Amino acid sequence: MKLLHHIPTAEDIRVTHEFIRPMIHRTPVLTCRSIDEMAGAQLFFKCENFQKVGAFKMRGASSAALRLSDEEKERGLATHSSGNHAQAVALSARLLGIPAYIVMPDTSPAIKKAATKGYGAEVILCENTLAARESTLEKVVARTGATFIHPYNDYNVIAGQATAAKELIEDTEHLGCIIAPIGGGGLMSGTALSARYFSPGTLAYGAEPEAVDDAYRSFKSGAMQENTSIDTIADGLRTNLGEKTFDIIRRELEDIFTVSEPAIVAAMRLVWERMKIVIEPSCAVPLAAVLANPGVFEGKKVGVILTGGNVDLGRLPF
C-alpha cells in the first residue's frame, strides 16, 4: 500500500481492508428488538466496542502504520493522545514489531498510562495543554525519527476507519441510512465514503453532543467552526474537525444532529440494560440522535456505529 494523498477511493478502502484484516477483528453486528420498538426503526449496531483496544481507532492506526516504508516503520510510530488512539497506535506498533512513542498528559488516568505501556509503547508525559502535547511530540519525533500518526486528519487513517461501515454494509442488507458520532471526523468521513461507494442510496448522518457542536455549526455554515467548551460526558468527541475531515463531511453528509447530555446518558444506559454490552458515552450519541428524531428514522433500516467500550467503571454516570 502507498501513502494516500487524496480522499480515499473505493479501491483504496478495499485494499486497506485486505491489508489491515490480520490486525483487526471483524466485529459483530447486533440488533435489539426492544430498542427497535422504541425507535420505530430497525437498528443494526456495528460493535466496535469489541474491536482490538476496545475501539474503532485500531482500524485507522493500523492502516496508517502499514503504509509506511520499511525504513519509516523501523523508526517507529508516534502520537499524542490520552484516549483510544494512543492504545491503537501502541498496539499497531507492537503487532508490526516496531517502536511506539506516545505523548500523554501527566493528568491521564494511571490505568490508561499502564494500558499503553502494556502494549510496549514508550509513554512520554507532558502538561495537559494542546501546546505542550504538540511541542513534546515534536521533540520526540526529532529525537527518534518516528512518524506521527494523526488521530483523524489523515487520509490513511480515514481509509482505515471507513472499513467499519464497509463491514456493516456487507453484513446488513439495504440500509436506508447509517449514522456515526463526530469528534475529529475521521470515523464520520470514512463512514460516509463507504456508504457512498458500497451502498449508494444509503444516507450518511452524523451525531454530536450539543455542548461540542463544531461539526454541526461547520456543516450548517459551510465554514469551519471551533468548540468553545469541552463540557460533555462524550470525551471522545471533544475534538474539532480537521480540514480534511470537514471537506469530506461537508460534501458527503445528509445532515448532522445534536443531542443533549441527558439524552446521551439515557441512550448509553439503554444499550447497557437492553443489549448487555458496555459502550462508552461517545458511542451513545448516534442512538440518542435516532431516538430524538423519529421523523427522520422511523420505519428505516439504520446502521449505527458503536465506536468503543472503554469506560472507567469507577465513574459511571448512573
Add this chain to the structure above:
Amino acid sequence: MKLLHHIPTAEDIRVTHEFIRPMIHRTPVLTCRSIDEMAGAQLFFKCENFQKVGAFKMRGASSAALRLSDEEKERGLATHSSGNHAQAVALSARLLGIPAYIVMPDTSPAIKKAATKGYGAEVILCENTLAARESTLEKVVARTGATFIHPYNDYNVIAGQATAAKELIEDTEHLGCIIAPIGGGGLMSGTALSARYFSPGTLAYGAEPEAVDDAYRSFKSGAMQENTSIDTIADGLRTNLGEKTFDIIRRELEDIFTVSEPAIVAAMRLVWERMKIVIEPSCAVPLAAVLANPGVFEGKKVGVILTGGNVDLGRLPF
C-alpha cells in the same frame, strides 16, 4: 413432548432443544485473549446474558411450559420469583398466548415488577418471606388452575437449562472442562448432564460464593446442607439445592469451588472491562473460581457459562 418424571436422557435434551428453539436465542460463544493470559487457559464464554429476558432461565421455563397439555396451557403458568425466572415464565406464557401469574415480594424493585407486567403477566405481591410466597402461590394456583413452574427442582426445567451447555459443546471443540455457577442447581445439573452425554471426557465443575456454599458442603458431605446466610452480592445464587438437582450434582460433578465476595466483584469487573459485556454478579462466580484455581484449569480449554446480564446499573459494586 411429554412431562419428564426422570433425570433427562440425552434424547430428552435433544428433543427439548428442538422444541424450545423458536422461543430462545442461540447465544454466541465469546473469547478474550487478555483474560486467557491471566487464567493461563483458553476460556469459552457461553453468553446467556444475551438470552431472551437476559438470562438462561428462558430455556428452562420454555421447556417446562411447552410440555404442558393444551388444557393445562390454557389455564396458564404460575411461579414465585423476584428474579430472572419470573420474567422467563412471563415471556414463555406470552409467546404461547397463555396467562402467567407471578408472585413477587412487595419489596421487589419497581423496575422488575414493571418488566414482568410488561410481558403481560399478572403480578401478585406478597410479603418478602418464603412462607408468604409459597402460600400466596398456592392461593393463586387454587384460584386459576395455573401450573406452577419450579425455578430449578424440576426435570423439565433441568432439560431446558441443559441446552446452554449443549450449544456451547456444539460450538467449541474438545473442551477439557465446563464450569457453571450453582444456586438452586438447575443450570448446573443440566450442564453436567450435557457434558456427559454430548462431550464425554469433559469434566463438569461448579462454582459458588463462600457465603452461600450449601452445594459445596452438600457435595463434600454427601448430605443436603442449607445456607445459613444469604449475604452475597451474587443474588441469583442464594437458593439452596433441591433434591433432584442435588442428586444429579452429587453424581455428575468433578468438584465444586467456592470464591470470596471480592473475587466475584473483581471477576465481574474484568469481564465488563475486557470483554465489554454486561454480566450480573452471579455470572462472575465461575470465572472467579477459574482464576483462583490455576492448578486445576491451567493449560485447559474451559467452557464457562455466563448466566445473565440483569443488573441494576444504579447499584454497581464498583
